[in-house]
Amino acid sequence: LLIRGKVVSGDKRSGKLVLVAHCVLNQNSRALGLAEESGAMVDIVNVLVRNEVGIVQMPCPELAFGGALRKPQTKERYDNVAYRQHCKKLAEEIITQAQEYEEHGIRLRLVIGISKSPSCGVGKPGILVEELRAAMETRRMKVPMCDVSHECSKPRLREIEQLIRG
Numbered sequence: 001l002l003i004r005g006k007v008v009s010g011d012k013r014s015g016k017l018v019l020v021a022h023c024v025l026n027q028n029s030r031a032l033g034l035a036e037e038s039g040a041m042v043d044i045v046n047v048l049v050r051n052e053v054g055i056v057q058m059p060c061p062e063l064a065f066g067g068a069l070r071k072p073q074t075k076e077r078y079d080n081v082a083y084r085q086h087c088k089k090l091a092e093e094i095i096t097q098a099q100e101y102e103e104h105g106i107r108l109r110l111v112i113g114i115s116k117s118p119s120c121g122v123g124k125p126g127i128l129v130e131e132l133r134a135a136m137e138t139r140r141m142k143v144p145m146c147d148v149s150h151e152c153s154k155p156r157l158r159e160i161e162q163l164i165r166g
Helices: 042-050 061-066 081-103 127-138 154-165
Strands: 016-020 054-057 107-114 145-148
Touching: 016 042, 016 081, 042 154, 054 081, 061 081, 081 107, 081 127, 107 127, 107 154, 127 145, 145 154
Parallel strands: 016 054, 016 107, 107 145
Antiparallel strands: none
């Protein structure tokens, strides 16, 4: 591993990092009736493990804001001053942590969100993703983002692998 231009002998870190939406690793965090897996999104996790990336689980803004037994909400329902401030604070903390890794040679390769999520959607940006993008733009960080769902196609999994490899 090369950190700040110095080789660290015997350290097996890959130097690669991925941020994932909370529910990629823990479907128990989803709003009532929306869990698509019993635990984690195994196909996605397998791709990450196979590609030897560190996995940082982003906090679930909806869980923290509305609790574990919350009902599903639309982006429009969540898009209010209190929730947006909540997501902005989380985004700043997430990007501060990612920047710490970056400063020490561990590269953030990808941010993985959840399709159709009012908070973590990428294609149709959710509120947390909007705040993450703003925080990254302020810090001049350019990191690809993509959506996943429990029905992730093989081409999508290959795309994730390509994004991780850079």
